[in-house]
Amino acid sequence: xxDMLHPRNRTRLVRLVLAVLAAAxxxxxxGGERTESVVLYASLDxxxxxxxxxxxxxxxxxxVDFVTDSEATKTTGLVSRIxxxxxxxxxxxxxxxxxxxxxxxxxRGCLERFQAEAARDIPDAWKDPDGYxxxxxxxxxxxxxxxxxxxxxRPAGLGAYLEPRWKGKATLARPLHGTTATHVAVLxxxxxxxxxxxxxxxxxGNEVRLSAGNAHVxxxxxxxNVSWGFTDTDDFHVAHLDKKPVDIVFPDTDGAGTLLxxxxxxxxxxxxxxANALKLIExxxxxxxxxxxxxxxxxxxxxxxxIPQPTGLKGLAAMRPMAxxxxxxxxxxxxxxxxxxxxxxxx
Amino acid sequence: xxxxxxxxxxxxxATVALLPIAYLLGLSFTDRDASFTLTNYGVYSSAMLxxxxxxxxxxxxxxxxxxxxxxxxxxxLVGRTNLWLKPLLxxxxxxPLLLPPYMMTICWFYLLTPAxxxxxxxxxSLGIGAINFHALDGFPGAIFSLTLSxxxxxxxxxxxxxxxxxxxxxxxxxxxxxxxxxxxxxxLPAAAPYILTGAVFVFxxxxxxxxxxxQFSIGGIFVSEIHSQYQAHHNxxxxxxxxxxxxxGAGALLWAExxxxxxxxxxxxxxxxxxxxxxxxxxxxxxxxxLALLATGLSALGPLGVLVWMAWPLDQLGPAIQACRPELxxxxxxxxxAAVVTLALAAGVAAGARRGGREGRLMDFASILPLAxxxxxxGIGLILVWNRSGFFRWRSEAVGxxxxxxxxxxxxxxxxxVARSFPFAMRPLFYGLGALDPALDEAARLxxxxxxxxxxxxxxxxxxRAFALAGxxxxxxxxxxxxxxxxxxxxxxxxxxxxxxxxxxxxxxxxVANNALVLLAAVVLPILIYLLLPRRENRRSPT
Numbered sequence: 001x002x003d004m005l006h007p008r009n010r011t012r013l014v015r016l017v018l019a020v021l022a023a024a025x026x027x028x029x030x031g032g033e034r035t036e037s038v039v040l041y042a043s044l045d046x047x048x049x050x051x052x053x054x055x056x057x058x059x060x061x062x063x064v065d066f067v068t069d070s071e072a073t074k075t076t077g078l079v080s081r082i083x084x085x086x087x088x089x090x091x092x093x094x095x096x097x098x099x100x101x102x103x104x105x106x107x108r109g110c111l112e113r114f115q116a117e118a119a120r121d122i123p124d125a126w127k128d129p130d131g132y133x134x135x136x137x138x139x140x141x142x143x144x145x146x147x148x149x150x151x152x153x154r155p156a157g158l159g160a161y162l163e164p165r166w167k168g169k170a171t172l173a174r175p176l177h178g179t180t181a182t183h184v185a186v187l188x189x190x191x192x193x194x195x196x197x198x199x200x201x202x203x204x205g206n207e208v209r210l211s212a213g214n215a216h217v218x219x220x221x222x223x224x225n226v227s228w229g230f231t232d233t234d235d236f237h238v239a240h241l242d243k244k245p246v247d248i249v250f251p252d253t254d255g256a257g258t259l260l261x262x263x264x265x266x267x268x269x270x271x272x273x274x275a276n277a278l279k280l281i282e283x284x285x286x287x288x289x290x291x292x293x294x295x296x297x298x299x300x301x302x303x304x305x306x307i308p309q310p311t312g313l314k315g316l317a318a319m320r321p322m323a324x325x326x327x328x329x330x331x332x333x334x335x336x337x338x339x340x341x342x343x344x345x346x347x
Numbered sequence: 348x349x350x351x352x353x354x355x356x357x358x359x360x361a362t363v364a365l366l367p368i369a370y371l372l373g374l375s376f377t378d379r380d381a382s383f384t385l386t387n388y389g390v391y392s393s394a395m396l397x398x399x400x401x402x403x404x405x406x407x408x409x410x411x412x413x414x415x416x417x418x419x420x421x422x423x424l425v426g427r428t429n430l431w432l433k434p435l436l437x438x439x440x441x442x443p444l445l446l447p448p449y450m451m452t453i454c455w456f457y458l459l460t461p462a463x464x465x466x467x468x469x470x471x472s473l474g475i476g477a478i479n480f481h482a483l484d485g486f487p488g489a490i491f492s493l494t495l496s497x498x499x500x501x502x503x504x505x506x507x508x509x510x511x512x513x514x515x516x517x518x519x520x521x522x523x524x525x526x527x528x529x530x531x532x533x534x535l536p537a538a539a540p541y542i543l544t545g546a547v548f549v550f551x552x553x554x555x556x557x558x559x560x561x562q563f564s565i566g567g568i569f570v571s572e573i574h575s576q577y578q579a580h581h582n583x584x585x586x587x588x589x590x591x592x593x594x595x596g597a598g599a600l601l602w603a604e605x606x607x608x609x610x611x612x613x614x615x616x617x618x619x620x621x622x623x624x625x626x627x628x629x630x631x632x633x634x635x636x637x638l639a640l641l642a643t644g645l646s647a648l649g650p651l652g653v654l655v656w657m658a659w660p661l662d663q664l665g666p667a668i669q670a671c672r673p674e675l676x677x678x679x680x681x682x683x684x685a686a687v688v689t690l691a692l693a694a695g696v697a698a699g700a701r702r703g704g705r706e707g708r709l710m711d712f713a714s715i716l717p718l719a720x721x722x723x724x725x726g727i728g729l730i731l732v733w734n735r736s737g738f739f740r741w742r743s744e745a746v747g748x749x750x751x752x753x754x755x756x757x758x759x760x761x762x763x764x765v766a767r768s769f770p771f772a773m774r775p776l777f778y779g780l781g782a783l784d785p786a787l788d789e790a791a792r793l794x795x796x797x798x799x800x801x802x803x804x805x806x807x808x809x810x811x812r813a814f815a816l817a818g819x820x821x822x823x824x825x826x827x828x829x830x831x832x833x834x835x836x837x838x839x840x841x842x843x844x845x846x847x848x849x850x851x852x853x854x855x856x857x858x859v860a861n862n863a864l865v866l867l868a869a870v871v872l873p874i875l876i877y878l879l880l881p882r883r884e885n886r887r888s889p890t
Contacts, residue, residue, distance in 0.1 A: 039838045045849055046841065047858070065839030070849065076578050077834070083581060087735045088747060090755055090838070174566060176579035212564035215852035223460065242854040297853065341580045345395050345572070 157254020779813020
């Protein structure tokens with residue numbers, strides 16, 4: 001028994017405890033005072049959303065507990081969460097970086113009406129007439145192309161995916177998540193189911209590659225693995241800032257024009273901090289935040305007049321935005337998604 | 348250890364890790380209206396099944412075969428030959444295990460960009476065309492990446508395997524044939540179970556990995572389908588039905604482990620047995636060293652080097668730590684908490700499994716289930732159990748409040764990490780506790796020592812290596828976890844892994860490199876402290 005208590009064994013124990021404590025040191029830094037708080041689910045990248053939320057906390061003293069989507073889940077991940085938490089909401093405010101999933105949440109009864117003073121100068125076209133959501137700071141669905149690989153004439157729109165000269169040389173994000181899912185739902189609402197289905201069969205015939213997401217599309221084009229693909233303006237801008245050999249085409253001349261996808265902010269029904277939720281919504285919809293989003297790496301396009309446009313991108317006035325019947329898109333979204341689910345299963 | 352403790356520990360483990368799996372299994376027999384149906388299993392009679400099986404098998408099988416091809420020669424070279432620089436190579440072998448696979452992939456994306464030094468200088472000078480890692484679209488890149496992450500498992504098990512048999516057998520063989528033939532015909536067959544076990548483990552690790560196939564845009568495999576069904580289609584029953592093969596796989600995994608490691612008792616090598624003789628490499632020394640350096644260079648030196656190079660001159664490391672302080676703090680806090688909880692539960696379950704009988708076998712089998720289950724699916728199961736939409740569907744405030752304690756706090760993140768780390772902590776403890784003489788505990792009990800006293804005075808001092816290894820493995824897997832954490836991450840509790848992958852997609856190379864180095868340092872710090880302290884003890888010993 002005394003052997004078991006040998007000093008050597010005790011030393012080993014001390015070593016073990018010290019090793020555990022070394023890993024636990026940061027615990028000491030984890031204490032925190034109880035403050036007022038609000039819970040935000042944001043499908044804006046954490047790198048962009050955190051400075052804004054820090055600014056809100058500095059202004060109001062309200063702590064923002066937020067979670068952002070990951071590259072793997074995109075907006076649908078946060079929507080899954082909100083739907084799953086419907087019986088006991090955890091979230092107060094949902095900042096969606098597109099619009100259709102917001103409309104899906106509305107149709108599922110997850111949203112609460114609100115009025116925001118800060119939204120009064122946002123054009124009515126970007127606001128829900130019933131007051132469930134407000135749109136701001138848009139991104140556009142554009143073509144990103146590799147300047148070393150693409151010669152004139154450049155691809156001008158979706159139709160280029162079917163041109164023989166781009167066979168096996170173009171890519172599209174898997175349209176199950178994010179803005180690509182929205183884009184396809186818009187096509188479904190505009191073209192109708194048959195034409196959309198045929199389009200996807202033709203894409204397969206022309207060997208268009210499916211990437212995991214828009215960031216993958218951007219990376220594949222920037223690295224020269226494919227010549228071009230559809231992505232969002234923020235992805236193009238990131239590659240442009242990194243001095244990749246890329247350029248942008250707004251599909252203004254092709255079909256119905258450029259699809260603009262506004263960020264949308266909404267209040268979750270039954271959220272635990274309703275008063276603070278309204279304060280956070282006022283902050284998110286402020287001109288200052290929209291201007292910061294335009295200046296930042298994500299280069300979002302302001303929807304309000306008078307806010308400087310992001311450098312290197314067309315402003316709203318210079319492009320031909322596609323006219324979209326958003327309620328109709330939301331109505332067909334599930335049907336479109338169900339078809340895509342089956343069509344893409346195992347691919 | 349109190350006799351009731353294994354049961355208590357197992358009950359807690361079952362709540363944390365088995366309940367989500369069982370819930371998913373039950374859910375797979377329901378439709379969206381919660382009525383009984385078998386339609387979710389229609390996928391197993393469709394053509395899609397074969398596509399999923401083929402593509403998943405290709406990915407995991409490819410990684411396992413390559414891991415054997417690299418790991419076995421390396422294990423033999425380091426374990427049984429007079430290869431130069433063996434201590435360095437042994438240390439480098441451990442490095443890939445410290446890097447989460449998604450990080451290995453990111454490192455290789457950087458190492459093989461068209462403008463990288465490897466492409467522009469090294470390969471160009473050899474007259475080889477540039478390799479674009481991203482152009483290794485899909486399977487080749489993912490298999491390469493998973494192999495580099497996991498081949499050390501095969502190498503380390505081979506190393507153990509070729510040293511395990513009694514050297515006397517090989518000595519006897521050498522009387523008839525040369526040392527290398529004796530190794531090949533006598534020792535290697537005895538080591539085959541170790542190698543097979545390593546291959547099986549790599550196969551399953553690759554099969555359940557979600558992050559790496561995602562980084563290569565690979566669809567049409569089981570994990571991507573589960574993810575799509577849950578996230579994109581909100582079809583939880585269908586997602587649950589797709590986890591069935593993994594449950595069956597857990598049985599195969601346990602069988603492989605018991606038929607190999609269990610039979611050969613890897614952990615119980617008596618010190619009285621002399622070390623096996625080292626085999627001379629002779630003229631092959633330089634070639635063998637080059638091969639070993641190539642393998643470890645690809646998996647350790649290259650990835651570490653590119654991270655340091657990208658973070659250089661390291662003056663941004665301080666600001667980077669400050670910038671990611673919440674993520675770093677949470678990652679380490681959660682990792683530590685998860686390691687402590689895992690260790691406490693795994694010790695109890697391991698002791699219970701050691702007692703044998705029906706109960707012991709049940710504990711043994713159940714403990715390995717989470718290993719063969721995709722972490723991402725485990726995360727889905729935990730969410731569905733604890734978020735009141737599924738298991739805790741009752742509207743009663745009292746019952747619902749129980750689920751809120753877990754779901755509306757960082758507890759669900761700890762649950763996730765414990766469930767994920769448990770099998771890795773349980774195995775060393777199972778074998779470590781098995782090596783103890785039960786008579787010691789019994790004698791102490793007869794002397795009147797209580798369970799706590801016996802544990803801290805007998806079990807822990809004698810099996811401290813097993814506890815240290817189990818705790819470290821739990822911590823290691825917890826801090827690097829991405830597949831499940833990106834789903835269960837709670838508001839106000841950000842962690843590092845999703846931040847690193849997000850920064851990679853946004854071309855924030857500085858953030859990626861700095862955060863990755865910080866994460867690596869956090870993992871290495873306990874090892875360094877542990878390694879430094881024994882030297883002091885050794886210096887004291889002669890006096």
